[in-house]
Amino acid sequence: MQLVINTPGSYLRIKEGNFFIKNEEKFFEVSPKKVQSIMVTTMAYLTTDAIKLAIDNNIDVIFLDDFGDPFGRVWHCKLGSTTAIRRRQIEIAGNIKGTEMAKEWITTKLENQVDFLKRLKNSRPAKEEDLDGYITGLEEIKNKLEAISGTTEELRGTIMGLEGAAGKIYFEALSFIMPDRYKFEGRSKMPAKDEFNCLLNYAYGVLYSMVEKACIIAGLDPYVGLIHTDHYNKKSMVFDLIEMYRIFAEETVVYLFSQRKVKQEYFDQVPNGLTLNKEGKAVLIEALNENLDKTIRYRGRNIKKRDLIQFDCHRIANSLIKDE
Numbered sequence: 001m002q003l004v005i006n007t008p009g010s011y012l013r014i015k016e017g018n019f020f021i022k023n024e025e026k027f028f029e030v031s032p033k034k035v036q037s038i039m040v041t042t043m044a045y046l047t048t049d050a051i052k053l054a055i056d057n058n059i060d061v062i063f064l065d066d067f068g069d070p071f072g073r074v075w076h077c078k079l080g081s082t083t084a085i086r087r088r089q090i091e092i093a094g095n096i097k098g099t100e101m102a103k104e105w106i107t108t109k110l111e112n113q114v115d116f117l118k119r120l121k122n123s124r125p126a127k128e129e130d131l132d133g134y135i136t137g138l139e140e141i142k143n144k145l146e147a148i149s150g151t152t153e154e155l156r157g158t159i160m161g162l163e164g165a166a167g168k169i170y171f172e173a174l175s176f177i178m179p180d181r182y183k184f185e186g187r188s189k190m191p192a193k194d195e196f197n198c199l200l201n202y203a204y205g206v207l208y209s210m211v212e213k214a215c216i217i218a219g220l221d222p223y224v225g226l227i228h229t230d231h232y233n234k235k236s237m238v239f240d241l242i243e244m245y246r247i248f249a250e251e252t253v254v255y256l257f258s259q260r261k262v263k264q265e266y267f268d269q270v271p272n273g274l275t276l277n278k279e280g281k282a283v284l285i286e287a288l289n290e291n292l293d294k295t296i297r298y299r300g301r302n303i304k305k306r307d308l309i310q311f312d313c314h315r316i317a318n319s320l321i322k323d324e
Helices: 048-056 083-092 096-122 125-147 152-177 195-218 236-244 246-258 278-292 305-323
Strands: 002-005 010-015 018-022 027-030 037-040 044-046 060-064 070-074 267-270 273-276 295-298 301-304
Touching: 002 018, 002 278, 010 048, 037 195, 044 048, 048 060, 048 070, 060 195, 070 195, 083 096, 083 305, 096 125, 096 152, 096 236, 096 246, 125 152, 152 246, 195 236, 195 246, 195 273, 195 278, 195 305, 236 246, 236 305, 246 278, 273 278, 278 305, 295 305, 301 305
Parallel strands: 002 037, 010 044, 037 060
Antiparallel strands: 010 018, 018 027, 060 070, 267 273, 295 301
């Protein structure tokens, strides 16, 4: 489970070996064996003993800003695996091997988008023809991506251009199936211009923290990317890998709207946009966790969606060592 602290003045400490959480409304205890991560989204108090208990149990403590982006985390200071993985990761960043891996990740993203639109189409017969057009557009871009070859340095602009074109088609399709009140004009980030992007940005922020943790555990360097360029303090590998898992956030947000669970009081006005308030965050995180706990088929076995990220990161790290 994810332990979410989103009430101002909340207090987290240890009581008889368990986490003890108290706020104005209630208090409860939870065993560290049941917690995968602790997300702090507002002003709260954490004791050093509680932080040490988290570290001892491989529980990362993540601090999220008002838009859902992680701005800090507490994690133990050990490497997740051998440094050979990091060396190899740097080596492939500029060769054909790196290009093929990057293409695989973006292809997976496009396949997820196509599959999702097909599922949405099945329950919306009146919009079937239009959705077919969006699906065809995404499939054409996927075919173009699979046909290109070269190094990441040569193809970075092409890959990101195709990805951008696909994103425009995809989000236009999602807006098309939204209720009239919640249709939107493409992606908007910090701050979001509309309710859909406000929810989606926060859900993406939660996924960023999960991907970074999976990288660390698998021994991958979160800062050495293949598609996204290197910049100071830029977690390029996290930005690369999250593309395969954005679908979990998108499914969650779309279904919140389609099931009429989104209320106007979940959003607060900020300069130039909207932000998600405490009530909205609680609804979103509950729905996202419910989605992440669903079972999927992965390489001959059943796993939870949330575990797919870690399995993939281990698979990528192992492939690097195997190649070496």
